[in-house]
Amino acid sequence: MPHTLTELVAGITPTVIDETRPFWEGTLASELRVQVCAACGAKQLPGGPCCTSCWSQDLRWERASGRGTVFSFTIVRHPFHPSFAEQVPYVVADVQLDEGPIFTSNVTDLGVEEVTIGMPVEVWFDNEIEDAFHTKLRLPKFRPIKG
Amino acid sequence: MSISGKTALVGVGVTAFGKVPGRSAWSLQTEAVRKAIEDAGLTKDDVDALLTESQFSEPLLLHGHALGRMLGLKTNFLSSMSIGGATAGAIVQQAAMAIDAGLCEVAVCVYGETAKTGLPMLFGKAQMGRGQADDMAFGMAGGPVMEARSAMRYKHEYGVTDEMFGAVPVAFREHATRNPNATYRDPLTMEDYLAARMVAEPLRVLDCCIGASDGAVALVVTSAERARDCAKPPVFIAGMGQGANLDGLKDPTHYTRFAGARSSERAFRMAGIATEDVDVAQWYDCFTSTVLITIEDYGFCKRGEAGPFALEGNLGLGGKLPSNTNGGMLSEANLTGWNNLAEGVRQIRGESTSQVDGAEVCVVSGHGGFQVAHSTLVLTTG
Numbered sequence: 001m002p003h004t005l006t007e008l009v010a011g012i013t014p015t016v017i018d019e020t021r022p023f024w025e026g027t028l029a030s031e032l033r034v035q036v037c038a039a040c041g042a043k044q045l046p047g048g049p050c051c052t053s054c055w056s057q058d059l060r061w062e063r064a065s066g067r068g069t070v071f072s073f074t075i076v077r078h079p080f081h082p083s084f085a086e087q088v089p090y091v092v093a094d095v096q097l098d099e100g101p102i103f104t105s106n107v108t109d110l111g112v113e114e115v116t117i118g119m120p121v122e123v124w125f126d127n128e129i130e131d132a133f134h135t136k137l138r139l140p141k142f143r144p145i146k147g
Numbered sequence: 148m149s150i151s152g153k154t155a156l157v158g159v160g161v162t163a164f165g166k167v168p169g170r171s172a173w174s175l176q177t178e179a180v181r182k183a184i185e186d187a188g189l190t191k192d193d194v195d196a197l198l199t200e201s202q203f204s205e206p207l208l209l210h211g212h213a214l215g216r217m218l219g220l221k222t223n224f225l226s227s228m229s230i231g232g233a234t235a236g237a238i239v240q241q242a243a244m245a246i247d248a249g250l251c252e253v254a255v256c257v258y259g260e261t262a263k264t265g266l267p268m269l270f271g272k273a274q275m276g277r278g279q280a281d282d283m284a285f286g287m288a289g290g291p292v293m294e295a296r297s298a299m300r301y302k303h304e305y306g307v308t309d310e311m312f313g314a315v316p317v318a319f320r321e322h323a324t325r326n327p328n329a330t331y332r333d334p335l336t337m338e339d340y341l342a343a344r345m346v347a348e349p350l351r352v353l354d355c356c357i358g359a360s361d362g363a364v365a366l367v368v369t370s371a372e373r374a375r376d377c378a379k380p381p382v383f384i385a386g387m388g389q390g391a392n393l394d395g396l397k398d399p400t401h402y403t404r405f406a407g408a409r410s411s412e413r414a415f416r417m418a419g420i421a422t423e424d425v426d427v428a429q430w431y432d433c434f435t436s437t438v439l440i441t442i443e444d445y446g447f448c449k450r451g452e453a454g455p456f457a458l459e460g461n462l463g464l465g466g467k468l469p470s471n472t473n474g475g476m477l478s479e480a481n482l483t484g485w486n487n488l489a490e491g492v493r494q495i496r497g498e499s500t501s502q503v504d505g506a507e508v509c510v511v512s513g514h515g516g517f518q519v520a521h522s523t524l525v526l527t528t529g
Contacts, residue, residue, distance in 0.1 A: 012271075045397075046281065071399055072300040074228035078346035092286055092347075093298055094396060102397050104282050112180025117303050118454060139284055144233065 007132045012083045016135040021045045022061040024137040032123045032140050033061045034099050043102035045101040048134035065147065069096040075112045091115050095142050120145045151417045152529065154243040155374035155381035156492050158187030158367030165330040166265040170192035172202040175363035176214055176259035181367035186377025189253060196224035196254035198242050200234045200483070203268035214257070218509045229274075231515020232431050233389065235364075235484045235485040236257070236522030242368040252369060258485045259363025266358060275499040279293070286488040290433060291355050293396075295347035298436035300402035302349055307439070309349070311454030313340035315435040316353045316477045317329075318462040322501040323474025330357055331478040344389055354435040356476035364485035366492070371417060371529075380433035382495040385508075386418030386525030399529035405437075406521040407444030407512060414523035418508075422447050426506040427494050428468055429487040431514035442468070443513055472501040485514045488524070497524050 007013060015137045016024045022045065026033035033046040039056035047101050073093035079085040093107045093115065108124075121142040128138050160182030162175045197220055201210035211227040224245045228238050235258065243256035264267045271280040287293060290304065298379070301307055320335035335353070343351040352369065374381035390406030390413075392398065422445065430438045439453040447468055448456045461467040473479045473490035480486050491511040493499045508526075513522035 014281035014284050015272065015277040018514045020278050020281070027313040038300075046278075059316075070301070072296040072396075072402055074292055074295035074299055074350075075348040076292050076295075077344070078291075078504065080292060080346075081283070081286070084288065084384055085153070087286060090286055092292055092296070102399065104285060104287060104396075106285050135193065141213070141285075 005076050011132065013131050014137060015127060016133070016137060019049055021126040022123045023047050024135065026061070026063070027125055027140055028128070028136060030125050032064045032066045034064045034101055036060045036062045036095065040084055043099050043101055045103050046110065064099045068095040068103070068121055068142070070094070070107065070115060070117055070119045070121060071102060072095040072117060075114050093142065096138060103140070107143065108141050115143055149417060150243060150247045150387070151385050151419070152383045153371050154246050154368055155371055156239070156322060156366055156526065157369055157374045157379065158183040158383055159375040159492050160365040161328065161486070161489055162185055162259070162360035162363045164328050164360055164474040164482070164486065166263050170261060170361070172204065172259050172261045172265065173214065173217055175261065176255050176257050176365070177209065177218060177366035179259055179362065179363035180218060180255055180257050183255060183367045185291055186379065187367045189367065191219070191356065192221060193253045194255050195222055196242065196245060196251035197222050198226045198228065198238045198318070200228060200238060200252060200258040203270070204262060204271055206274055210432070212297065222251070224254065229519040230391070231486050232433060233515045233520040233522040234431045234512035235488045236511060236513035236524045237389060239366060239368060239488065239524060240389070240522065243387065245336035246368060252373065254368045255365055256286065257363065257365040258482065260482065261361045262359035263361045264446050264525070265361070266410055267378065280364055290517070291347040291350050294305045294434045294437065295350045296396060297402045297518055298349050298434065301356055301436050302438060305454070307451070307454040309341060311439070311458050312349070312435040313337050313353055313358035314457035315432070315438050315462065316340060318457065318460070319432065319471045319475045320478045321463055322472045323324070323478035325500040326474050326479060327500070329474040329479040331474070336447065340343050340492050350434060350436070357481040360480035360482060361483050362480050362486070364482055364489050365512065380491045380496055381529065384524060385527040386414035386420065386503045388412070388414030388521070388523040389415070391520040393519055393526060397410055403440060405440055405514065405518055407441045407514065407523070410521040410523040414525050418527065420508060425468070425510050426471045427503040427509045429473060429485065429491045429509065429511045430475070431471070431484050431512045432471055432477050433514065438483070441514065445518050449470070463522050464503065469480055470500050471505065485516070487511060491526050495528055497503050
């Protein structure tokens with residue numbers, strides 16, 4: 001049974017489903033994973049029931065480098081959801097992973113005004129939390145690559 | 148045989164917009180339906196099709212069943228649809244196709260919401276399902292956060308300035324000052340725009356449509372033959388198109404180019420028109436960046452040139468492309484594009500409070516699900 005129906009319908013925590021379970025399991029091992037099509041080699045996120053390029057259902061998961069660049073971003077200054085009232089301002093960024101897929105997350109460890117399009121970033125994993133069905137996971141977030 | 152011109156919009160019904168306390172969404176939807184049928188010079192017994200978009204406060208799979216029962220209807224065609232902000236245009240398209248296919252004769256299309264004073268609209272998991280809105284964990288909550296990354300990339304690629312974004316709400320507000328049903332009717336200056344607070348950079352609060360409105364809109368569609376016997380001049384559905392970039396912003400090519408290009412190309416070809424034939428437009432103005440990118444998608448400007456085009460005053464009356472003459476969702480109401488479609492009908496009838504003289508061709512865009520689904524209608528005097 002879920003924690004609460006409210007969390008299941010209106011909450012902000014990810015809900016682990018069959019198609020995304022290996023991704024979230026990876027986060028517990030501090031691994032950022034991408035879904036790879038065994039038929040055509042295409043890589044995708046989020047995980048789905050088939051390869052969006054060729055519709056093969058022979059899918060694997062691979063550890064990604066955890067590196068990418070900021071393709072676009074926004075500085076959120078208004079708490080549109082009450083869960084983020086304490087966090088504003090924060091950056092939501094579309095990180096294009098070196099493997100290709102875009103993963104939307106936060107860029108941390110620098111001032112929100114310092115984030116730029118094209119900035120190289122690397123993954124880190126936030127504290128362990130539970131989804132509505134008590135499945136443990138860690139949110140992958142990104143920070144600038146130093147040097 | 149093309150469907151172009153074979154069906155027409157013959158009735159429009161709108162309730163008060165903005166704050167309408169003490170009313171249910173069902174009550175507002177019913178009022179809009181009643182007014183639309185009366186506007187068409189028809190009666191309840193003429194209605195044999197109902198097409199609905201559910202209120203977002205209760206995303207109901209069988210919305211049409213519930214509303215149809217309340218209205219005491221027996222229908223030959225029933226549909227409930229949800230493709231985000233493209234729904235209003237897409238529902239009218241479906242009504243036109245059902246009529247042209249001989250499935251029904253008089254179709255009522257309706258949407259209504261009490262998001263301002265009643266239950267809040269539900270987004271995210273409630274609409275998309277488990278595991279499909281996991282981005283919310285990173286603070287991807289609220290339409291502006293979703294759209295702002297497109298706007299940021301658009302500014303980055305084309306050097307679009309704040310003032311170019313600001314030209315959109317300033318132009319639309321000027322129209323709203325004459326519209327008694329508009330929520331925001333006070334004049335808006337560029338200085339006001341530039342002083343507005345940032346909500347999700349680069350979007351200011353005035354780049355975003357009204358967050359929530361109460362209100363309902365209903366539209367009546369029938370065959371061109373039957374339309375000539377209705378109370379008001381027919382507004383012919385000359386062109387229809389749709390397109391959807393279903394992987395949205397997961398595809399880097401979708402940030403500054405939407406599916407509006409495919410949708411409008413098909414609709415314009417069906418209608419036999421080019422951009423220079425368009426007298427007035429009602430853009431889906433969820434955000435200013437959406438309006439500018441859509442104008443480029445439709446071919447009114449080259450890539451990156453819609454901002455300067457707007458800044459030159461072309462979106463106002465007397466400009467090259469008068470747009471959102473009701474004030475749009477930025478100033479009139481947020482009824483997910485239904486109110487803009489109603490304004491398109493009023494323009495072709497000559498009934499707008501910001502009427503474009505001699506308007507014969509109006510384009511209406513619908514855009515929804517955050518850079519995903521798009522619909523286009525070309526409305527004409529025939």
